[in-house]
Amino acid sequence: MALFAPSISLRISSSTSPQRRRFVQSRHTFTPRAAVAVETPSSSGSDRGGAPKLLLEVKELSAVIAESKQPILKGVNLTVHEGEVHAVMGKNGSGKSTFAKVLVGHPDYEVTGGSITYKGQDLLEMEPEERAVAGLFMSFQTPVAIPGVSNIDFLNMAYNARRRKLGLPELGPIEFYGYVAPKLELVNMKIDFLNRKVNEGFSGGERKRNEILQLAVLGADCAILDEIDSGLDVDALRDVAKAVSGLLTSTNSVLMITHYLRLLEFIKPTYIHIMENGKIVTTGDISIAETLEREGYKAISGI
Numbered sequence: 001m002a003l004f005a006p007s008i009s010l011r012i013s014s015s016t017s018p019q020r021r022r023f024v025q026s027r028h029t030f031t032p033r034a035a036v037a038v039e040t041p042s043s044s045g046s047d048r049g050g051a052p053k054l055l056l057e058v059k060e061l062s063a064v065i066a067e068s069k070q071p072i073l074k075g076v077n078l079t080v081h082e083g084e085v086h087a088v089m090g091k092n093g094s095g096k097s098t099f100a101k102v103l104v105g106h107p108d109y110e111v112t113g114g115s116i117t118y119k120g121q122d123l124l125e126m127e128p129e130e131r132a133v134a135g136l137f138m139s140f141q142t143p144v145a146i147p148g149v150s151n152i153d154f155l156n157m158a159y160n161a162r163r164r165k166l167g168l169p170e171l172g173p174i175e176f177y178g179y180v181a182p183k184l185e186l187v188n189m190k191i192d193f194l195n196r197k198v199n200e201g202f203s204g205g206e207r208k209r210n211e212i213l214q215l216a217v218l219g220a221d222c223a224i225l226d227e228i229d230s231g232l233d234v235d236a237l238r239d240v241a242k243a244v245s246g247l248l249t250s251t252n253s254v255l256m257i258t259h260y261l262r263l264l265e266f267i268k269p270t271y272i273h274i275m276e277n278g279k280i281v282t283t284g285d286i287s288i289a290e291t292l293e294r295e296g297y298k299a300i301s302g303i
């Protein structure tokens with residue numbers, strides 16, 4: 001089974017990834033706080049004082065499909081500060097998911113130009129696992145099933161993998177149960193959900209809730225959420241959006257891909273970006289999404 005799940009620190013044969021460049025950073029530059037930021041009580045921006053810190057800076061990023069060399073991203077620019085919520089919208093096939101996957105180092109894509117700076121480091125020099133340890137999390141548009149592995153074992157393993165990398169002691173099954181059980185409430189899921197096999201037989205909505213549970217368990221400084229609203233009923237959408245909002249602090253950020261205004265009404269974005277043909281062509285506030293909803297993409301200037 002082809003599985004790419006950097007945010008959960010599974011084994012990935014990224015050494016063959018064309019996107020991989022020489023890794024030069026020290027692991028010690030990843031502080032424990034970095035990966036558990038969403039678990040710690042937030043200090044408000046005003047508590048910290050000063051301007052919000054730069055978290056992610058994408059400059060003129062271009063990428064091709066590794067196998068076919070087909071260009072998909074053609075000069076993406078995006079700047080994300082701590083405490084900001086960015087939404088990326090755009091027509092089907094405009095490159096939104098590709099952009100998200102390139103950020104987490106998906107081996108299907110090869111970066112051909114531009115730069116990505118994350119917390120002051122060159123993200124493109126980092127392995128997918130290292131990106132995850134540095135607090136980059138991605139929920140996938142179509143989360144994969146892992147037959148035969150229970151949800152709780154999977155989460156425990158992923159959580160411990162991160163703790164190991166951070167030099168923290170692992171949590172045993174009982175301790176981990178105590179840690180994860182309260183987080184189920186956040187996504188409004190029953191406890192027996194933990195004993196089910198990862199995403200096996202899950203409904204679309206359950207898969208999405210499960211992704212947010214992973215986010216709540218693992219923590220993130222920058223959570224990339226690819227269409228977490230797709231396939232959700234109104235109650236599930238509210239639950240998932242509430243859970244994501246509850247994880248937001250003034251020191252982390254969310255980059256979410258969505259087609260619909262309804263999600264943005266729950267998780268208020270700082271900026272909305274419109275992607276077209278592999279580029280961000282327009283940036284604005286929630287009014288962009290409102291215009292889109294009313295009039296479609298033809299109404300957005302720049303497209």
Ligand SMILES: Nc1ncnc2c1ncn2[C@@H]1O[C@H](COP(=O)(O)OP(=O)(O)OP(=O)(O)O)[C@@H](O)[C@H]1O
Nearest residue numbers: 065072090091092093094095096097098099108141
């Ligand atoms: N691994 C791949 N192999 C072949 N084509 C790909 C691959 N990844 C992306 N593409 C193509 O690149 C283009 C952009 O795809 P992408 O999934 O990034 O679009 P999107 O904006 O997220 O679309 P949607 O709104 O439909 O989810 C599409 O034409 C898609 O078919």
